[in-house]
Amino acid sequence: MDFEPTERQVYWRDRVRNFIEKHVRPNMDVYKAQDAEGDRWKVIQIIEDKKAIAKEEGIWNLFMPPRNDGHHHVEETFEFEGPGLTNLEYALCAEEMGRIGWASEVFNCSAPDTGNMEVFHRYGTLEQKEQWLRPIMNGEIRSAFLMTEPFTASSDATNIETRIERDGDEYVINGRKWWSSGLGDPRCKVSIVMGKTDPTAGRHAQQSMLLMPNDAPGVNIIRHLPVFGYDDAPHGHMEVEMKDVRVPVTNMLLGEGRGFEIAQGRLGPGRIHHCMRTIGVAEEALEKMCKRLQEREAFGKPIYKHSVWEERVARARIDIDMTRLLCLKAADMMDKVGNKAAKQEIAMIKVQAPNMALKIIDDAIQAHGGGGVSNDYGLANAYAHQRTLRLADGPDEVHARSIARMEFGKHAPNEGPTANALRGGAKAANDGSSFSSGDMGVAR
Known part of the structure; x- marks a missing residue:
């Protein structure tokens, strides 16, 4: 290696x-x-x-x-x-x-x-x-990706209710999406919308993806959604209503019933891209923490000489380097054996990276005292962004479920009432049935 x-x-x-x-x-x-x-x-x-x-x-x-x-x-x-x-x-x-x-x-x-x-x-x-x-x-x-909905548990993408119905040479879209990131930007001209074309089809064949011009009649931005009070302008995260929005049938991506397949292909790389950037976020927070600890004194000596801070800084360096290695391993596997074979590594880094960064940013905030929760050092904003990544592209719980199912599948008992159930769980983890949206619209 x-x-x-x-x-x-x-x-x-x-x-x-x-x-x-x-x-x-x-x-x-x-x-x-x-x-x-x-x-x-x-x-x-x-x-x-x-x-x-x-x-x-x-x-x-x-x-x-x-x-x-x-x-x-x-x-x-x-x-x-x-x-x-x-x-x-x-x-x-x-x-x-x-x-x-x-x-x-x-x-x-x-x-x-x-x-x-x-x-x-x-x-x-x-x-x-x-x-x-x-x-x-x-x-x-620029563009937007409309998947998550306010009235469904979007951690399971099969719950999506937005309807896409064909009417002659057009599709008609009706539904509501939120956390539609990027719709606040005046340059945002097109959205990829995930909705159901056939609610009677198999669980993973009901959904389709359609291209929707954002200036189409019936596209109504209801409100802007702040994240911990940050508006993230000019990008923004919007709640948007689609009421009898008509688009040509040529705007369908890949074909009816292929939306789930496209989502899997889209969010696999997206999850790891967020994690790659997260490592940079954590490095910045550690740098700010180290500088701040050496600039201030408390109780008669520089703050960095207090043992609690030595422990926190050491832990931060260990966690960043471990997380980077896991991220690079997942990326390397995606290149060599494909996204599907790297599913467990992608899920692991998706859980690990934001939680790692949140701990380091939290320690950095503590090192900055009152300044840490202000806007002066960028740490509060970084924390808000990283906290959303525990939900974006699927919540931690869904990825942990996928990891555990694959692990159970490796060690399924040969006999007993749970054997077939465990093998079925492993298959489910690998066939995409544990896929979630939960993406707050910020997928990649």
Whole structure:
């Protein structure tokens, strides 16, 4: 087992790292000032300026899979710009992006566009790609992913109630979604909507995914949903009603009844992308904690010399490094044996990463005293974001259930009343029946 990064991995990681240190971090105050000015739901110019530089330098669309990844469901004739990094190569880049909240967008690698672009790339027709994928990949428009609903337990995606009914050459959409991230952005032009086309079909064949222009008649944003008081503008998380929304039948993705299949393909990589960025978040929090502890004194000596803080800092370093290794293992498995075979590793890192980061951010807040819960150090905001990731792309409980079922399946008894039940549980964990949305709309 070789833990040394390859030349290509180092090359792309360092390009991202150096760009952030040169163009992003020095403009934090500019970003905050522009974010605070005028309308909350607007384009922030400093991001657009840096996006143009990143695009010109070719540090753009880094997450897009290699062209020959073997996952395409339609003939690939659409050319895109991007280096075609593997999951493992992208993991190192995403960690760097995670250090600063708006860094991902600079490289056109922010959620939910990343997952949506991958859906278009893998499952879209050439016409759908030309209409929507090209402008998203060029950074001209943004997109949303509408899955989670306010009136159902969306941790089980089969509960989704939004109806998609065919009427001649059109589909009619009726339903309500929430935590539809990105709908607050004035550039958000299209949504991928998951709904039921045939409630009488098998449990995993009822759902379909449909492309919905956000300016279509009947699309009504009901309200904005803050996260622990943060509005996350201009991105935002919206509750949206779809009332008799009509779209052409050509807007169907892959075919009726294929929505669950698409969701599995979309959220697998998305879950680990969040985890990659989370490691960067934790590194930033640890750095802030260490600096703060060495700047202040209490009870006659520097705070860092109090043994409780030595224990907390040591634990933070151990936990970050362990989590990074698990994340890189999952990414490497996805590259080598595919997302389905890496299902348990993806589930494990999805549970581990946010909980690890939350503990470190919490300790960092404690180290900063009253300043930690203010907006001055970014720790309160980081905590709010990481806490949502215990729900986003499926809650911890669903992933733990999947892990446990696979583990039980490995060790099922040969005889006894529970043998068949346990084997059935293992099969269920592997066939996707434990899939959840619960994504708060922030999938990737």
